Amino acid sequence: MTAHSTDPTAVAGRPQGRPRKAALAAWIGSALEYYDFFIYGSAAALIFPKVFFDESDPWTAHLVSLATFGVAYAARPIGALILGHFGDRIGRRKIMFFTILLMGLSTFLIGCLPTYAQIGTGAPVLLVAMRVLQGLSAAGEQASANSMTLEHAPPDRRGYFTSFTLNGTQAGQILATLVFIPIANLPEKDLLSWGWRVPFLLSAVVTVAAFLIRRHLDETPEFQRVTARNEVAKLPLAELLRHNWAEVLRVIGAALIATASTVFSVWALSYGASTVGLSRSTLLWVGVVANAVALLAIPLWARLSDRIGRKPVFLIGSVGSGVMIFVYLWAVSSRSYPLIFLTGALFFGVVYSAANAVWPSFYGEMFSTRVRLSGMAIGTQCGFAIAGFAVTFAAEIAGPNGRNWTGVAFFTAAMCAVSAIAALTARETCKVPTGELGRKSAAHPEPSLAAQRV
Structure with missing residues (x-):
């Protein structure tokens, strides 16, 4: 036991984890970073077709605007390779500093860009460039924050502590939506001239706050242990693809569950406002309510996964989302606001949160410390890249009149089914000691698990 340790189970000379501090830093940092990321989604659905693209063909402008939302997801696998x-x-720790600065800068610059009316086709080119930088940042953010919390957490509470990263992501989406609600209610002239810029310019404040919060965060005990033993992988990608290619493919497939999120957050918003004729601000409030419910549901699902396993909880989320997408889009098409709020909260706030709460630990536990960040980043970002362009696929499936919501629902359900199948092929790791994760022989827990609590 170290001289300053109060933990009777502490091992002499071994760095001790700080799970609460790591979880708080991950929560706040993710909330602030994904505020930046999600304000783009709302703008792409509601504003950018009229600001950055030729309005002579409204449907094409709308389709291309949604495609720019997906551009960040296409950039994320590249960012995953580099940052992983x-x-x-x-x-x-160092990657978490870099990602927040890159996201803040690129988001602030979006708020400064000239419009299509001012410089023509140069405007969407600059917009796409900034969106690519956002994607590069997001690629490293979740993987580094999830690795940080997982490696600081007690072995039998990894699900709970890693869920704070995704809980923070939901908080960021709430913040982004709340900022956009008064903006969406501005007169059309003010909205399209200066109003849309405000949420992006506010990212400067967000960036400074996140940087200060993460400044005092310690490196993880597991990474320090690997470093002390001189076991850091020289070429993590080569080692990952040599020994863990199956796990990477499994994570890619499971990560397609994110299609449910992008369809709910972006395509359904556009469908409800542009096709069905519902109030933009009311639909934004649906997102706020659903994400508020998710803030409560995520830690509960995560704690359940520490008790019964990652796989059953993840499967509830993936299979349930494939069913609930039909219910929610039907509610939107019915024009019934009570039904929209109820089904939105149940779908995105409760059911989807089961998968969202579990995947940070579920995916991270498939890899050893030597390649964990690379494995999580590459696997998730390749899957998320497909999910990011799902809104464009959905717009194509819905057609020029945008009314084929059942086709969009079937497409989303198919992605959820792939996710569920990928999860079924994984081994259960919730009881495996942290130091044994990623080893092919670590399919079963060791009896000393309780003695490893931090």
């Missing part, structure tokens, strides 16, 4: 490598080489 350095995260496993130099540590999780």
Whole structure:
């Protein structure tokens, strides 16, 4: 036991985790970073077709605007390759600093861009460039924050503590939506001239706050242990693809569950406002309510996964989302606001949250410390890239009149089914000691698990 340790189970000379501090830093940092990321989604659905694209063909402008939302997801696998490598080489903490600064800068610059009316086709080109930078940042953010919390957490509470990253993501979406509600209610002239810029310019404040919060965060005990033993992988990607290619493919498939999120958050918003004729601000409030419910549901699902396992909870989320997408889009098409709020909260706030709460620990536990950040980043971001363009696929499926919501629901359900099948092929790891994760022989827990609590 170290001289300053109050933990009777502490091991002499071994760095001790700080799970609460790591979880708080991950929660706040993710909330602030994903505020930046999600305000783009609302703008792409409601504003950018009229600001950055030629309005002579409204449907094409709308389709291309939604495609720019997906551009960030296409950039995320590239960011995962780069940031995953350095995260496993130099540590999780430094990557978390870099991602928040990159996201803040790119988001602020979006608020400064000239419009299509001012410079023509140069406007969407600059917009796409900034969106690519957002995608590069997001690629490293969740993987580094999830690795940080997982490696700080007690072995039997990894699900709970890693869920704070995704809980923070939901909080960021709430913040982004709340900022956009008064903006969406501005007169059309003010909205399209200066109003849309305000949420993006506010990212400067967000960036400074997140940087200050993460400044005092310690590197993880597991990464320090690997570093002390001189076991840091020189080429994490090569080692990952040599020994863990199956796990990477499994994570890619499971990550397609994110299609349910992008269809709910972006395509359904556009469908409800542009096709069905519902109030923009009211639909934004549906997102606020659903994400508020998710803030409560995520830690509960995560705690359940620490008791019964990751797989059953994840499957509830993936299979349930495939069913609930039909219910929610039907409610939107019915024009009934009470039904929309109820089904939105149940779908996105409760059911989808089961998968959302579990995947940070579920995916991270498939890999060892040496390649964890690379494995999570590459696997999730490749899957998320497909999910990001799901809104464009959905717009194509819905057709020029945008009314084929059942086709969109079937497409989303198919992605959820792939996610469920991928999860079924994974081994259960919730009881495996942290130091044994990623080893092919670590399918069963060791009896000393309780003695490893931090």
